[in-house]
Amino acid sequence: MTGTGGGQGGGDLLAEARGWLAQDPDPDTRAELSELIDRGDLAALEDRFRTKLEFGTAGLRGELGAGPNRMNRVTVMRAAAGLAAVLGPGRHVVIGYDARYKSDVFARDTAAVLTGAGLHASLLPHPLPTPVLAFAVRHLGADAGVTVTASHNPPRDNGYKVYWGDGSQIVPPVDAEISAAIDAVGPVDRLPLHAPGTLTELGEEVVAAYLAAVTSLPLGEARDLRVAYTPLHGVGAATLDAAFRAAGFEPPVAVVEQRDPDPRFPTVSFPNPEEPGAMDLAVALAAKLRADLVLANDPDADRCAVGVPLPDGTCRMLTGDEVGGLLAEHVITHTTGDRMVATTIVSSTLLGKIAQAHGVRYGETLTGFKWIIRAGPGLVFGYEEAIGYSIGADAGAGADARLPVRDKDGIGAALTVAAIAATAKRTGRTLLDLLDDQARRYGLHATSQLSFRVADLSLITAAMSRLRATPPTTLGGRAVTRADDLARGDGGLPTTDGLRYHLAGDARVVIRPSGTEPKLKCYLEVVIPAPDDVPTARTNATATLDTLKTDLTTLLAL
The missing domain is CATH 3.40.120.10 (Alpha-D-Glucose-1,6-Bisphosphate, subunit A, domain 3)
Incomplete structure (x- = not known):
């Protein structure tokens, strides 16, 4: 996440860049920064130093390069030192990483800083899926976990995500505590590193x-x-x-x-x-x-x-909502006891109807798996429309035992979808037939997205301000029957930057800035009650969604 800051004079900017250069252990970013300083390229330096990557509930994520507004070894070592300060000596942290540029280096830097601060670090054996790290935190009884990944961001990005001892992503106030501790870290070349005997190189047993x-x-x-x-x-x-x-x-x-x-x-x-x-x-x-x-x-x-x-x-x-509906019904029918399923405010309303039909509890949260996973006790399935799913099972006493991974798990989801498809194949059917069955039972819930990627985040801020100042009265030819400003807490959830419009004829639009990318995202849903002719209903729903997209494109002017 990128913060904001004011401009600096050329002399101050060059002095800050030289100070950064003096502590940077990476020859690649040292060479990049030295060249910019030698050229006196104030515009490039301003971009790297006028602001910084802010540590939040999504951790850190940004473009690789030199300076505080980039992902690099200094940024990562500062983040590790901040985490160490919050946890304290003697705590145990598991570290994982993906195969992006510098991910392995950032993971080992994290281990060096943590062990140097008196913590115990366990390092996964090679680049592995993020859900393996999330699982390993609880499996090893660790106090926290770190994974170095930028998920699906562009190639020049990397990131840094922190998990707490329950195996889920951090939430406030922990993120603010870590951020404040990062701000208090001095030059990283003065940090103690590599305390002997406090690093465990994990093997394949955790996999x-x-x-x-x-x-x-x-x-x-x-x-x-x-x-x-x-x-x-x-x-x-x-x-x-x-x-x-x-x-x-x-x-x-x-x-x-x-x-x-x-x-x-x-x-x-x-x-x-x-x-x-x-x-x-x-x-x-x-x-x-x-x-x-x-x-x-x-x-x-x-x-x-x-x-x-x-x-x-x-x-x-299939959309994430369609897969979520299929997985939810499969998990509910293959588990017992007091259960909850949960999704987010931007996901389809279908999950609530499935839960009601099966007599299980339903939770709705803010966007992000860090919130889904905390929806309530007995959570056996959670999903977000952005193709993220956590699959549970009957697993003895205790709500936590139901979910092997308290985060998105693309491996477990793929395996479970394959099981559903294989079962359907036995009777000559596919997942599409199962979706039609659900449409007849619960109504056709057609969803879609519209995203606007921008080069300047102020365009998103301006668009949200315009909508708040002048809310639309119609969208896609349907009257707006209610407008919720999620920043005011409308809808009974914690505040977040988002707008939700309820439309006549059982349709809905949610608009919010992305938390991880420079995008404004619109989430659309149209519900057609229990159609006999599902293909025709899908065609009509798609036409309605297309009309909504056209109106939103004009309205947002991005």
Whole structure:
């Protein structure tokens, strides 16, 4: 997350840059910064030093490079020192990392700072999916966890995410405490590093424990399924392959060009399965294989995309809400006892209806898995529309025992979706048939998104201000029946920067800035009650969503 700050005079700016250079242990960023100083490139220095990456509930995320407004070894060591100060000596932190540029270096820097401060650090053995780290925190009884990843951000980005001892992402006030401790850190070249005997280099046993946990999810008995898969140059392939084998499935056939980790992400514009074109190679592979299912993970494998190949060689990609509905009903029907399912304010309203029909509790939270996972006791399934899911099972006493991973888990989700698809295949059906069944039972809940990526974050601020000053009275030809300003706490949730419009005819629009990318995001939903003719209902719903998108594009002027 990037903060704001005022400009500086050239002399002050050069002095700050030289001070940063003096403590920087990385030859790459030292060379970059030295060149900028030698050239007197004040514009480039201003961009790197006029503000800083702010530590928040999403941790740190930003472009690699020199200076406080970039991800680099100094930034990471300061973050580790701040975390160490909040935790205190003697505490245990597990560290994981993905395969992006510098991720392994940042992970070892974190270990060096933590152990130097008197903490015990355990380092995962190689680049692994984020859910393995989240699992390992509780499995090893650690006090916190750190993973170095920028998830699905562009190649030049990296990030730093912190988990607490319950295995979930940090929330306030812990984030503010760590941020304040980071601000108090002096030059990193003065930090004590590498206390002997306080670093554990973990082996494959922690991965084996994770695999045992996810293969204990409710997977049924059907295993006949052919899957085309892509990890999008990320770290998911080996773990997913091992999970499928351990569960008795034929391993997915991976897209060769995207199978191995590659921080360049050479075949995609953005390494995000939701972005246009990202799934093209997987869809082509599915057609070649005559596959039953298409699966994808994002680069750190905490999210899962799902598609159903069609006879004409194309593929129907499911929305996160559609997958969430299928997974929810599967988990509910394969678990017992007092249970809760939860999702966010921007996800479909379908989950609430499924929960009501099955007599389980339902929770609605702010966006982000850090909130979903805290929805309430007995949580057995949580999801967000951005293709993130946490799958639970019956696992003895205690609510925590239900969820092996208290965060998004793209491996566990892929495995469970495969189980649902294999069961459907036994009777000649697909996931699309199951979606039609749900539409008849609960009503067709059609959702879509509209995102605006900007170069200047002030454009998003201005757009939100315009909407608050002059709220729309109609959208997509439907009257706005109620407007909620989530920044005021409308709707009974903690405040967040967002607007929610309820429309006549059971439709809804939520508008909010992204928490991790320079985007303004719009979430659209249209509900058609229990249609007999589901295909026609889908066509009509899609037309309504398209009209809403056209109106929003004009309204937001981005």
